[in-house]
Every structure is written in structure tokens, then in C-alpha cells.
Amino acid sequence: xxxxxxxxxxxxxxxxxxxxxxxxxxxxxxxxxxxxxxxxxxxxxxxxxxxxxxxxxxxxxxxxxxxxxxxxxxxxxxxxxxxxxxxxxxxxxxxxxxxxxxxxxxxxxxxxxxxxxxxxxxxxxxxxxxxxxxxxxxxxxxxxxxxxxxxxxxxxxxxxxxxxxxxxxxxxxxxxxxxxxxxxxxxxxxxxxxxxxxxxxxxxxxxxxxxxxxxxxxxxxxxxxxxxxxxxxxxxxxxxxxxxxxxxxxxxxxxxxxxxxxxxxxxxxxxxxxxxxxxxxx
Numbered sequence: 001x002x003x004x005x006x007x008x009x010x011x012x013x014x015x016x017x018x019x020x021x022x023x024x025x026x027x028x029x030x031x032x033x034x035x036x037x038x039x040x041x042x043x044x045x046x047x048x049x050x051x052x053x054x055x056x057x058x059x060x061x062x063x064x065x066x067x068x069x070x071x072x073x074x075x076x077x078x079x080x081x082x083x084x085x086x087x088x089x090x091x092x093x094x095x096x097x098x099x100x101x102x103x104x105x106x107x108x109x110x111x112x113x114x115x116x117x118x119x120x121x122x123x124x125x126x127x128x129x130x131x132x133x134x135x136x137x138x139x140x141x142x143x144x145x146x147x148x149x150x151x152x153x154x155x156x157x158x159x160x161x162x163x164x165x166x167x168x169x170x171x172x173x174x175x176x177x178x179x180x181x182x183x184x185x186x187x188x189x190x191x192x193x194x195x196x197x198x199x200x201x202x203x204x205x206x207x208x209x210x211x212x213x214x215x216x217x218x219x220x221x222x223x224x225x226x227x228x229x230x231x232x233x234x235x236x237x238x239x240x241x242x243x244x245x246x247x248x249x250x251x252x253x254x255x256x257x258x259x260x261x262x263x264x265x266x267x268x269x270x271x272x273x274x275x276x277x278x279x280x281x282x
Contacts, residue, residue: 014046019275047079071195090128096178102166157200189216227256
């Protein structure tokens, strides 16, 4: 990918916390509006549709977003999709082919809880969605592309065993082959957007750098899934941020308070917890 985005703005429209903007709402979920050189797209949509009201309160026009990229099939990233399509009209939906795979959370002595996309193909088709399901990287705008399936190369980033997918009549551990990131080349370096980083935030950064040929990583924005991670994984992640030269870490959604506090301690003003209304510019 040779193109670079000259002017980038990323706005958080759904997150677990609210950062700024009078009357904006928060929820367990994530949605980012990406505006690059006069064009825009949505990366994830949250779970309940608060992105619509939040965008209006922040003075942002979502009708201009020509497509929606889904990081993976969990409800807190995909659930609002039918509502958005009903409000905004037909959109191109870009995701992995396993988007509609049955996903569950399994806890001891508890019935498996469905946590996948709450709708289905029919619900999207009824609203005119144009599904573009691809496991390979895809160029979306000049300087902006999806990661495709994220390679797992670290030895310390783990996927909790309680995440599962349907496999015939049973279930198996979810390896999150469907998870994709967004890689954006800017004049300051690479900006990587992550949904939940189930396959590891460092893996996502390494993969994006290898994919784009961009060695400088200016920022990572999104969920890092360090909430349930061990102290060792958090510390190794911080070490890798330093090794990779990451200049800005906006770790929100599933990062968790404990990990966010440690990131803030280690990274100082290079860290931000994000929140609805937060805007990143490059």
C-alpha cells in the first residue's frame, strides 16, 4: 500500500465510557467514525444504536459513510447494524466470511451465552446491505485497508478459553479467525484501529506493519482486551509498544480499568482511555 492519508480524523461514537460532548451516551461496545481526505467509513457500530444520537450530538453526518467495516462478529460491535441501515439507508458491509458464525461465552456451571451478531443475513438483506465478506486484506480508500486474518506471532498473547463457536452439534474454542483490524497510512506513520484485539493487539500491529510495509506506528486505537489478561501479558504488551515505537495508544472498550491504569502509568501522556466523543487527528 503506497498511498497515504493526508488528513485523518477518528471519532469514537460508541464506547464503555463517555469522554466529551454534551448528552452523548456510553455502552459496552465500540464504534469509530473514520474520516480520511474527505471520505468516511464506520469501523464497528456498537450494540444498541447510540451511535446515531451520539453522531448527531457531535455534529457528524453518518450518511456520508460509504461503508461499514466490522472487526468481528460479537454483538457489541455488530448489534446496531440493522438500526443503522434502517436510519442511513443501504451500505456496503465489509467483514470476514465467518461474521454470522454462532459465538458464545462459556462459564463454569452456566449455560453458554450467545454473544454473536444478534441478527442474520436476512435482517441485513431486507435493509439493502451489500455484503462483502472476505478473509483477505482489502483496500477501502487511498491509504486505508483491512488487515484480513491477523497472523498470531507472539508467544504471550492468549485467547481466553471461555470464548467458543458452534462446531456441528457441539462447541470449540473460538480462535477469532474472523477478527480484522484497519490499517491507515498517514504522514506520521501507521494508525491501526482494532475492535477487541482477541488475537492480540501486538499481533495486530505487527501484522499491519508487515502488510503495509510501514515501519513507523504512530497510533493504535480501540479495544485491547487486556481486561482479563494476566499481569505478565500486560507488561509484555507495554514492552512491545516500546519496541515497536508506538507513539500514541488510545486503549478503550475492553481494555479494563486495571490495564488502563498500568498503561497510563507506563506510557504517560502517550496514553489515552478514549471514550465517546474522543477525536484523534493525524
